[in-house]
Amino acid sequence: MSNLNQTSPARVLVVDDSADLRQVFCKLLEREGYEALQANTGAECLRIVAETPLDLVLLDVVLPDLSGIDVCKHIKSGEKSAGVLVLNISGMKTSSFNLIEGLEGGADGYLTKPIDHRTLLAHVKALLRSKRSEEARQRSEQALKEAHDQLEQKVHQRTAELIASNDLLRQEITDRKRIEEALVAATAMWEQTFNAIPDHLCIMDVRGVILRANQAMRNCFEPVHGDLVGLDYELCYYGTTTPERDHPCAAVLSHGLPVVCEGEFPMLEGSYLLASYPLRDGTGQQWGAISSVRDITERKRTQAALKETEEKYRGIFENAIEGIFQSTLDGRFVSANPAIARMFGYDSPQELMSERNLVREHYVNPEQRKVFTRLMEKNGFVRDFELQAYRKDRSIIWTSENVRVVRDEAGTLLYYEGIVEDITRRKEVEQERLELLRRLVSAQEDEQRRISRELHDQMGQSLAALLLGLKSIQGIVDNEPARSQVQRLQEITNRIADDMHSLIRELRPTALDDLGLHTALSNYIAEWSQQSNIAVDFHSYGLSNCRLDNQLETTIYRIVQEALNNVLKHANAKSVSVILEKRGSKVSVIVEDDGIGFDAELLLRTPGRHGRFGLLGMRERSMLVGGLLNIESTPGVGTTVLMHIDTSGDILEAE
Amino acid sequence: MLTHIHRCASPVVTSNSRYLSQGGHFVIEAAWVDAVVRIAHSVVPWLILVAIVRPESNGLESAARLRRISQFYGLVIIPLGWITPVGMYQEPLTSLVNDYVDIDVPPNDLLFTIDNHLLTNNQLTHVAFPDRINS
Numbered sequence: 001m002s003n004l005n006q007t008s009p010a011r012v013l014v015v016d017d018s019a020d021l022r023q024v025f026c027k028l029l030e031r032e033g034y035e036a037l038q039a040n041t042g043a044e045c046l047r048i049v050a051e052t053p054l055d056l057v058l059l060d061v062v063l064p065d066l067s068g069i070d071v072c073k074h075i076k077s078g079e080k081s082a083g084v085l086v087l088n089i090s091g092m093k094t095s096s097f098n099l100i101e102g103l104e105g106g107a108d109g110y111l112t113k114p115i116d117h118r119t120l121l122a123h124v125k126a127l128l129r130s131k132r133s134e135e136a137r138q139r140s141e142q143a144l145k146e147a148h149d150q151l152e153q154k155v156h157q158r159t160a161e162l163i164a165s166n167d168l169l170r171q172e173i174t175d176r177k178r179i180e181e182a183l184v185a186a187t188a189m190w191e192q193t194f195n196a197i198p199d200h201l202c203i204m205d206v207r208g209v210i211l212r213a214n215q216a217m218r219n220c221f222e223p224v225h226g227d228l229v230g231l232d233y234e235l236c237y238y239g240t241t242t243p244e245r246d247h248p249c250a251a252v253l254s255h256g257l258p259v260v261c262e263g264e265f266p267m268l269e270g271s272y273l274l275a276s277y278p279l280r281d282g283t284g285q286q287w288g289a290i291s292s293v294r295d296i297t298e299r300k301r302t303q304a305a306l307k308e309t310e311e312k313y314r315g316i317f318e319n320a321i322e323g324i325f326q327s328t329l330d331g332r333f334v335s336a337n338p339a340i341a342r343m344f345g346y347d348s349p350q351e352l353m354s355e356r357n358l359v360r361e362h363y364v365n366p367e368q369r370k371v372f373t374r375l376m377e378k379n380g381f382v383r384d385f386e387l388q389a390y391r392k393d394r395s396i397i398w399t400s401e402n403v404r405v406v407r408d409e410a411g412t413l414l415y416y417e418g419i420v421e422d423i424t425r426r427k428e429v430e431q432e433r434l435e436l437l438r439r440l441v442s443a444q445e446d447e448q449r450r451i452s453r454e455l456h457d458q459m460g461q462s463l464a465a466l467l468l469g470l471k472s473i474q475g476i477v478d479n480e481p482a483r484s485q486v487q488r489l490q491e492i493t494n495r496i497a498d499d500m501h502s503l504i505r506e507l508r509p510t511a512l513d514d515l516g517l518h519t520a521l522s523n524y525i526a527e528w529s530q531q532s533n534i535a536v537d538f539h540s541y542g543l544s545n546c547r548l549d550n551q552l553e554t555t556i557y558r559i560v561q562e563a564l565n566n567v568l569k570h571a572n573a574k575s576v577s578v579i580l581e582k583r584g585s586k587v588s589v590i591v592e593d594d595g596i597g598f599d600a601e602l603l604l605r606t607p608g609r610h611g612r613f614g615l616l617g618m619r620e621r622s623m624l625v626g627g628l629l630n631i632e633s634t635p636g637v638g639t640t641v642l643m644h645i646d647t648s649g650d651i652l653e654a655e
Numbered sequence: 656m657l658t659h660i661h662r663c664a665s666p667v668v669t670s671n672s673r674y675l676s677q678g679g680h681f682v683i684e685a686a687w688v689d690a691v692v693r694i695a696h697s698v699v700p701w702l703i704l705v706a707i708v709r710p711e712s713n714g715l716e717s718a719a720r721l722r723r724i725s726q727f728y729g730l731v732i733i734p735l736g737w738i739t740p741v742g743m744y745q746e747p748l749t750s751l752v753n754d755y756v757d758i759d760v761p762p763n764d765l766l767f768t769i770d771n772h773l774l775t776n777n778q779l780t781h782v783a784f785p786d787r788i789n790s
Binding site for chain 2: 018020021023024025027028031089091113114115116117120
């Protein structure tokens, strides 16, 4: 173990079995500033060497227990003591052989006694110096190695840092490239967007000099001015840099406030919308302005036309004879023209539209409102919807409405709007006409009844008497020609009687008055089927033991009669189905054939009595008793006549 | 190396050793001649100072004993005493010893004498003078 360093004195172990000599050597060494230890045997020397860091051992070759040579070898073979210097001294083993043996045994020096103390010191110093140098060299080497290792580590670290830095740099370059590409793309997109806008767009500095202009503006002004960049904004739009009055952009540039206004420019035709906004840098300092000029000439024109249209509409709305309105779905008036207000007896549309007034409260029959709502929900409109309505003074009028729903883009119901017509007079006329018709039909029926009765009572009796007379003559006459003549007369009389009975049935069957609709129809249908040779399937429900109103029974009988006549005349049918049904207060009549069918609506619209008179008559008869009659027919399929009557007086909805 | 042979508790004697050490010499003190002989077999002394008055033997006798040893032939031996021995500078003493120094000689004189003898004996290259000693 080495003790040698630059600050602590060298530690020398003096090994000699002579105490005096050990004293001398120790004193000598201590005088020179060394730290001296003593050992008198080889074993003690080795012990001290093992325990204590030493620099040099002054070792007597001849020791009492071990040879100094062996001790030296032991010292030099030790892992920690190999660096300890050994200077052999001997007074007895002084030959060259001993010298060689000692040096080859590992000793760093071999002195023979007697020795000059200076020589001894010189050897000690030289050896220690050498060791110091060696150790310094080793330290230097170690330091160098450490420095080298550190350097290498630093190099590695630095290399790693460089690699990481390089990677970062590469990544940064990649990112930068990507950003640049994105920037280029964004710039291109901005350019495209800037140039795609059809309005004039330009960016100017605080002096009003154009820095950038889009394609639309360039197309407009470059043919006149050339390149717009660097040109004064005023020159473009006013033709001069000193316009008569300040233009809006001047206000933006001087006050930094945005401007939006409509106006005209001396250098352009038409009207324009100008929007100009200040442009500021990061510190809030204004450096310029952006200006947008849009041609609104067409829009102005459209607005003017719209205004004109609106005024026309307003004129129509205000002055129309018919009532025009809009209402919410729950029946609140949203708008109303003066006509509808007058119709309902209000002083003004505003009074009509007040919250207290709800549309439904004007309905005389609330059920009609339900029908109206159902039709609106189903069809989206109603046409010629007639209803009775209360005026403000609770008097009743008849109105006819054409209403449609208004929806938004999503299809949601927003409100109703429509036209209302006061048809009170027309209804009165209609009622009068119906009344006249009713009276006419009634008179007609009465007359037919009377004629039928007279035929039955008088003619029938006369024919019966005639037949009896002829029968009695037949019994008296034995002349064959006369007998056959009588027989022929009987046949003629029977025929007359049959014809009369048919006529009576056609005019007014007595069973209708005496036995009721079910029986009368049964008889009629049976006879008709026999005569026409067309199978008829007749069903009656709910009327076997019940009678209806006389007029209603007559109407139903006549309608079935007319329907079957039409089948016979026009349908070319093989079979007919007649259903008569009464459920509660509702009576339904259905006559359906499998004939050739026809276009019912077309026929109804066709002028000429023969074409539509039968159908029209059926409808009118049905209307007289408050019923609804529908005729469904498709060419090639057949015809169905449907009639529905509510004997309770409830409104029937047309299908 | 100077060997100072004495077996005396006199403070003067011990102080002489100290003076000589301060003067730069390596001084070994020995109580017995045998010790000197033993030491001298290993480390050659340049000069031996021997106190004449000693309990067991005369210092001159010790000097004579030392002279008989071959390796001490050229050695400088200087006795120390209180009184100059008679015939000090005559034979046979002049062959036996190289000089005589009073035991209470001033340190610088002692050092001067020692250095002169060492110089003469080629043991020193120069002599340092009185200001070397701090007594």
